[in-house]
Amino acid sequence: MDNLIPAMRPVDQNLSALVEAAAVAFRDATGIPVHPRKAPRGSAADTELEFHVGARRFRRPALVRQTVDRYGTLAALNAHATPRHDERLLLVTSYLSPNMINACRELQVDALDLAGNASVLLGDSVVLVSGRPRPDNTQSSRPTWTRSTLRVALALLTDPSLLRKPYRDIAQAAGVSHGTVQNGIHSMLDRRDLIAGPGGHGMQFADAGRLIDEWAMLYPALLRGSMTLGHYRTDVPDWWRSVPELPDECRFGGEPAAAILTDYLKPAAFTIYCTDGVPKEWVARGRLRRDRDGNVEFLKSPIRLAAAADYPQTVVPPLLVYADLVASGDSRNLETARLLRERYLPT
Template identity: 60%
Template structure:
């Protein structure tokens, strides 16, 4: 038997999923543990067009090859090990023994049909990193997004930040305190507001956590469209709806031919678009409408029907699609570079 993890396994699962996404650019998020079987949780992966889930066993330390045999395949479903650190030799052993495993540094061995993901040699992270994701609430993510897309808010009042993020004044206070405590932002010595400690790092962490902790709660509805180009003729709805994901990337980079349409709205799905494009409700459809996580506003220098580039970038990265990842790289270089 492997020794069980001390503390909170769900935090280790969240941290391992985030580290995997950061190391590979592939989407991974923690999921609810199965009702029976003694598992600590689950992780859902999105690799290319494949979506699959692994039930997870969490163990603090795995330092013997023989211990890997405790990771079973039950009821025809593979399980995965999450642990603090996997050395290159342990990753090789996982590959040879066909054991799926992830650690908190982003090292991983994962096999699904013909898809193989191997990450090895990343250094061990400090223990506090495993607890990092718990400090990110939905409200903290919204406040961080507001600051990242509108850096001028760093020098404005908490009331201004609250209005843009759509949260209360007290929530902004708590969120900013958390960001300061974890050195994501710091108070300027001239007492004129806040300043990013490392904007690039904050973007990376926000993009990793957004699909797992906030995005799904924003879904207003999913639909099916017979045409993938209907959005090009959709009337502009300033202040009400803007495109994200693939259509926004197509507008900004002229690189993608969108297969899936994402749109962010203030409150409700726009009836004008539904009727004009003859969209039909479909939980697995190729059109998704999401409630905007921060107040919609035009971005200087960009078309008015496109959301902030950071949201577009996050949508593309979360998809796991190779062409979307390439478009995301182009967007980051063009619009998110310091």
């Protein structure tokens, strides 16, 4: 996988222009000069911003995202390994509504946008600007995501070797048609999520870490809700540890998968992904009873459940587990998501 992921994450021309424009807007709104700088070599940041407050200078590594319009997006970014673990996350994006500014404050995420809206901690002072209207030119012209293209992206991120294989292999892994794969690949190429491989052979990720952030943000809102098979409840302690293994039919996601992968979390809510229906063996063994508000959720797997060498066969791919944890918004799950990302996912 390493040969598919750049060691550094340079800001492309469009994002560089966004950073420059956001810096100007922040200065105009607050009177505080801010200058974009190159991110330190080897940093996970996209850029660095230097704020000038009187005689003091504050240099902050920053992540750049075209669009951040959901609380879950901020949670996903906050779960991402920040440029330095002892610093608050600094985000540069196109537009932040008043609700998003409030969300930034709640999550202790610093951010600024093209309109001059901002919530930034500089020293002991918070610079807060909210309610400035969205600039007319910030609407994205990038191709939109669909449920099917999210499934294609998940298959590729789960098994990067598919980037060098025919579309029929990708279609089989994602559980979609050949035409859907073709459309999804073209869309990701247009967005520059994928680029042609060396010598025109296959493809590679332009930035796997950034694509993971975007996928985890979109999955709960666009795809997850369409896959529900049923909700149940159980009062049997550790029921999930005693069910028969059915790796081709059913695997754990969310909290139980995170517990298996990190040995850090005691599950309270249970997410299970299945190829078809809910397995009767698990219902009987766990004494599960139907309850739409229950603590056990069965979902249809968005991709084929395939064997893998780098994680147990009782769990779904780590990216899917990561997205489940981030979508929950639970603080203990977000901490586990950070561990999971560090161990299993590219940054």
